[in-house]
Amino acid sequence: MGDVLKQYINGEWKLSESGNTREILNPATGEVIAEVTEGIRADVINAVAGAKAAFYENGWMDTSAVERARLLFKLADVLESRAEEFYKLETTNNGKPIRESSVDVSDACACLRYYAGFTTKPHGVTYDVPDDMQSLVVREPIGVCGMIVPWNYPLLMAIWKIAPAIAAGNTVVFKPSEITPLTAIKLFEIIDEIGFPKGVINLVLGDGPNVGDELARNRDVEKIAFTGGTSTGRSIMKAATSNIKKISLELGGKSPNIVFEDADFETAVDYALFAIFCNQGQVCSAGSRLLLQESIYDKFIERLVERAKKIKVGSGFDESTEMGPLISQNHMNKVLSYIEIGKKEGAKLVCGGNRITEGTFGKGYFVEPTIFVDTLPDMRIVQEEIFGPVLVVQKFKDEKEAIKLANDSCYGLAAGVFSNDIAKAHRVIRKLRAGITWINTYHPTYNEAPWGGYKQSGIGRELGTYGYEEYTEVKQININLDVKPTGWFAK
Known part of the structure; x- marks a missing residue:
């Protein structure tokens, strides 16, 4: 299996202070594919100290935008040159089909280049004020930024956070999911190779209750960015009150996909499948609630089920595979438990609903594409995020009812209309x-546009200029153009 994979702290590859390790599994086979060091709070404290010194003492906060851009462009170039190595590793660790992981690597390179180009573009604002003054606003880096990402898009989510933070001039302490750290470790090998200064970008490994909590709670971390579940997001918010650090949270979703009777039928069916079964349904913005106008309800479900039963589930390395395994046995059991909840609640199961166990499937965490119909708004499977290949279908009469059903959720991440x-x-x-939101499509994402949700789906935005601004502080500067005493007090 090889040596224990290490953390990258203050420019050095290090084992955890604890000496503990964690086995990393291939979700398609259940086999151990790597052993990584298991970080603890002390490792986070060391990484934060290195990031703080790099920012305040060693000159990173004064690094030119041109230099930051150069490093980001170089990171993109090297990542692209090693794309196959990365997307194969992503599929091995995460399980997603190779056609999806290859797109993830390509998107990560594009995101790096977007922010590399953007680094030299931000500008301030000047104001025409009443006095003989020049009033202006500039954006400055925050300082040490902590980052925590989930297991569904390990590499891409890392880049979504690291790229704008570095572009803005911050230092970074990054924590990947403890079950999908392999492409992050490989990314940091490149970061080490291309010459980022010591302490500017740090990698800590370990679980949420220890490593993640310390990162959110640490008083020297001035910004925390988190992508993951809403319940964990609440914990991050509470921990962040230690020093009232800036936060951005991209959390859960139970997103509606509304299909009206006048939609292009086959297009709507195709996107309804893509909205929920892409990445095995393990997508925060998945179209997990399908709302159908009653006049097309029966016809649509018949065609939807016909298509869903033909989805090829298998190993991500089989180029014909359309849906891979779920990420872990624990998560698979959670998804299967929700399927049982749906049955008990009285929803009608018309497709799937089972773990696939025949042959080599029995060693992995595979679940059939699953569809429930005849659902009611108060059912748990309608209200709660399942984060798997489980679609719930609702019926509506008219525009008004569609809007009401769509908004009947504590989440507000994404939505589609056909x-x-x-x-x-x-x-x-x-x-x-x-x-x-999308009209007559679902899921496309662009580096130029903001990503984030309403209500319990989060705070702040990623990507675009909005994502950059999340990693900056705004400073007002006023310059007196008529330098003389105020005359406010008597001489």
């Missing part, structure tokens, strides 16, 4: 309480 009546589609989109 209709050939563009005016109606726009009316409905404007009424939906969600941060990421």
Whole structure:
């Protein structure tokens, strides 16, 4: 299996202070593929100290935008040159089909280049004020930024956070998911090779209750960025009160996908499948609630089930595979438990619902594409995030009811509308309480556009100029152009 994989702290590869290790599994086979050091709070404290020194004492806060851009461009170039190595490793550790992991690596390179180019572009603002003054606003880096990402897009989520933080001039302490750290470790090998100064970007490994909590709680961390579940997001918020650090949270979702009777039928069916079964349904913005107008309800479900039963589930390394395994045995059991909850609640199971166990499938964590119909708004499978290949279908009569059902959720991350009546589609989109929306499509994401949600789906935004601004402080500067005594007090 090889040597124990290490953390990257203050420019050095280090084992944990604890001496403990963790086995990393391939979710398609259940086999151990690596052993990594298991970090503890002391490792986070050391990494934060290195990041703080790099920012305040060793000159990173004064590094030119041109230099930061050069490093990000170089990181993108080297990552792209090793793309195959990365996407194969991602599929091995995460299980997703190779066609998805290869896109993730490509998107990560594009995101790095977007922020590398953006690094030299931000500008301040000047104001025409009443006095003989020049008033201006500049953006400055925050300082030490802590980052925690989930297991569903290990490499891409890392880049979504690291790239804008470095572009803005911050230092970073990064924690990947404890079950999918392999591409992050490989990414830090490149970071080490290309010459980022010591302490600017640090990698800590370990679980959430210890490593993640310390990162959120540490008083020298001035910003925490987290992607993951809403319950964990609440814990991050509480821990961040230690020094009232800036936070951005990209959390859960139970996103509605609304199909009107006038939609292009086959297009809507195709995207309904893509919305929920892409990445095995392990997507925060998955279209996990399908809302169908009653006039097309039966016909749509018949075609949807027909198509879903043909989805090829298998190893991510088989190029014909369309859906891979779930990430872990624990997560698979959680998804299967929700399927049982749906049955007990009275929803009708029309597709899937089982773990796939025949042959080599029995060693991995595979679940069939699953569809429930005849669901009610108060059912748990309708209200709670399952984060797996489980679709719940609801019926609506008209535009008003569609909007009401769509907004009946504590989440507000994403939403889709399918209709050939563009005016109606726009009316409905404007009424939906969600941060990421689509008309006649689902899932496309762009580096230029903000990513984030309403309500319990999070705080702040990633990507675009909005993502950059999350890693900056705004400073007001006033310059007196008429330098003389104020005359306010008597001489």
